[in-house]
Amino acid sequence: MIELRREGSVAIVQMRSGENRFNPTFISELMGALDEAEHADEPTALVLTGEGRFFSNGLDLAWMSGEGRERAGEVLSGMLGIFARILGSPIPSVAALNGHAFAGGAMLALACDFRVMRTDRGFFCIPEIDLGLPLHPGMSALIQARLPKLAAHEAIVTGRRYGGDEAAARGIVDYATAEIDLLPKAIALAAPLAGKNRVVMQTHKRLLYGDVLKLLAG
Numbered sequence: 001m002i003e004l005r006r007e008g009s010v011a012i013v014q015m016r017s018g019e020n021r022f023n024p025t026f027i028s029e030l031m032g033a034l035d036e037a038e039h040a041d042e043p044t045a046l047v048l049t050g051e052g053r054f055f056s057n058g059l060d061l062a063w064m065s066g067e068g069r070e071r072a073g074e075v076l077s078g079m080l081g082i083f084a085r086i087l088g089s090p091i092p093s094v095a096a097l098n099g100h101a102f103a104g105g106a107m108l109a110l111a112c113d114f115r116v117m118r119t120d121r122g123f124f125c126i127p128e129i130d131l132g133l134p135l136h137p138g139m140s141a142l143i144q145a146r147l148p149k150l151a152a153h154e155a156i157v158t159g160r161r162y163g164g165d166e167a168a169a170r171g172i173v174d175y176a177t178a179e180i181d182l183l184p185k186a187i188a189l190a191a192p193l194a195g196k197n198r199v200v201m202q203t204h205k206r207l208l209y210g211d212v213l214k215l216l217a218g
Helices: 023-037 061-065 070-086 104-111 137-146 147-159 164-169 179-193 198-216
Strands: 003-009 010-015 045-049 053-058 093-097 098-102 114-120 175-177
Touching: 003 023, 003 098, 003 179, 010 023, 010 179, 023 070, 023 175, 053 070, 070 137, 070 147, 070 198, 093 104, 093 179, 098 104, 104 137, 114 164, 137 147, 147 164, 164 175, 175 179
Parallel strands: 010 045, 045 093, 053 098, 093 114, 114 175
Antiparallel strands: 003 010
16 A cells, blocks of 8 residues: 655655545555654655555545544544644655645645646645535645645635646646656655754754644644
8 A cells, every 4th residue: 555665865655545545544554654764774855656646635535434434533633643744754755746636635745845746647636615624724724834825825715726837836836747757856856855964854844834733733
């Protein structure tokens, strides 16, 4: 479901579970991969990506409304914990958006330090307004902290879908590129940051996003 491999100083964590929706198994495996990347002795930066059509489509709503109904709160807390884990991580991170990043999947990308997105496939979208699901305060804070103000407003209140070029123009992603260049670009962004002091990196992130981290923990 989650595969970790290294290319030099970059730990590439690839989510390989279809739509990569958050449920207990997915959360556990992703946390394990983040543990492995962060605890590496050698200099390390993280690239997070998916497979095929999807980066991540957020919460596993079908599971949560069915057999997982009694664990829905646990899954939401686990997803928010993933966001906080990456946002405040001692290692730098780049999201390589290979496909759709919707709802929690979009916020997972925003938790990373930088984002690269394909130009020919996939949308970035925060669709809660159309789903009739109010954002958790931590989600709203994350979006507002990581997007330009006007882009955050538009994304939250309209549920608009952004392709790669439009997402780059709005400041949602840092770069939009062809599929063949997606992972190489993400690795090229991550690798020079791998040797940064981890204690200082984490301290700076907590200074930048302390309020967001508190809301994600609540």
